[in-house]
Amino acid sequence: MDITALNDNFGIPGVLFFEPHGELTRAVVTTPAASASVYLEGAHVAAWQPAGEEAVLFMSGASAFKKGKAIRGGIPVIFPWFGDRHDGQPGPAHGFARTAEWEFGFAALSGDELHMSLLLTPNDASRALGFDHFRVSYHLTIGNTLSLKLTVASDAETPLVYEEALHTYFAIGDIRQTSVLGLHNVEYIDKRDGNAVKTQTDDPLVLTRDTDRVYLNTESTCVIDDRANARKIVVTKSNSSTTIVWNPWAELTAKLADMEPDGWQGMICIESANAADASITLAHGELHHMTCAIAVEKTTA
Numbered sequence: 001m002d003i004t005a006l007n008d009n010f011g012i013p014g015v016l017f018f019e020p021h022g023e024l025t026r027a028v029v030t031t032p033a034a035s036a037s038v039y040l041e042g043a044h045v046a047a048w049q050p051a052g053e054e055a056v057l058f059m060s061g062a063s064a065f066k067k068g069k070a071i072r073g074g075i076p077v078i079f080p081w082f083g084d085r086h087d088g089q090p091g092p093a094h095g096f097a098r099t100a101e102w103e104f105g106f107a108a109l110s111g112d113e114l115h116m117s118l119l120l121t122p123n124d125a126s127r128a129l130g131f132d133h134f135r136v137s138y139h140l141t142i143g144n145t146l147s148l149k150l151t152v153a154s155d156a157e158t159p160l161v162y163e164e165a166l167h168t169y170f171a172i173g174d175i176r177q178t179s180v181l182g183l184h185n186v187e188y189i190d191k192r193d194g195n196a197v198k199t200q201t202d203d204p205l206v207l208t209r210d211t212d213r214v215y216l217n218t219e220s221t222c223v224i225d226d227r228a229n230a231r232k233i234v235v236t237k238s239n240s241s242t243t244i245v246w247n248p249w250a251e252l253t254a255k256l257a258d259m260e261p262d263g264w265q266g267m268i269c270i271e272s273a274n275a276a277d278a279s280i281t282l283a284h285g286e287l288h289h290m291t292c293a294i295a296v297e298k299t300t301a
């Protein structure tokens, strides 16, 4: 649907409109409770800011906003595999959903909250990668809290096996004044140490170098203590057994063309996922929901 048709069909005066940005189309949201922007490519939430609060999502100033290029920041939707593909077949890192064009399906204001849904269905690209007969719906509730619900349904004759993640980049004042609660005593795969399996002993978790960890069998709420901004960001999830923590630090950031050299200091990824040993298998006619809710609490400086 082109931008004029999107505005005609889903636009809400003073609340929701669609516009081009770079090579992409985005929905721009303003309600009394929050502002946000969502790109149709990848169903990518790029910004969310509750009223009276600093931006909650990190967006790289060097992100491309080009067709087929993943956006560096916000909330990439990872499906149907996390990281590199595991079945020996070719395919882009983190799957095809984050660079696919999603269909805008629904928008409605309820009180101060804007509800919207985007849909992903098979196309030539997904079929070429061996994925057909699935449907993904992504329901967003944009308000003082940001609530996300990712639903995957299969009508394939053979089982659909997939991984998923809401690969959220959080904006923080300074990574060196940030800690994360909620992962104590949880086992993790340390992708920075040959995928060694370890247990989280420090509580809270404080990052002191490039970190890439896949925490297993955890449905815990994570709390990001963003002291430089005198706030806590609370990440609650359901039907998600994996949490990923990532920060590339300086060296790896220098290798990322779409990240500014000091970008790593102002971001941390806390990702709600089903990955590694928690991939989902759906038989014909089955579906699975994963949810994540993000809220901000002010703390005294």
Ligand code: TA6
Binding pocket: 070, 083, 093, 094, 167, 191, 212, 244, 245, 246, 269, 271
């Ligand atoms: O979620 C962490 C991770 O899987 C890291 O391994 C790192 O590659 C990051 O995602 C970013 O991946 P991308 O493909 O967006 O560069």
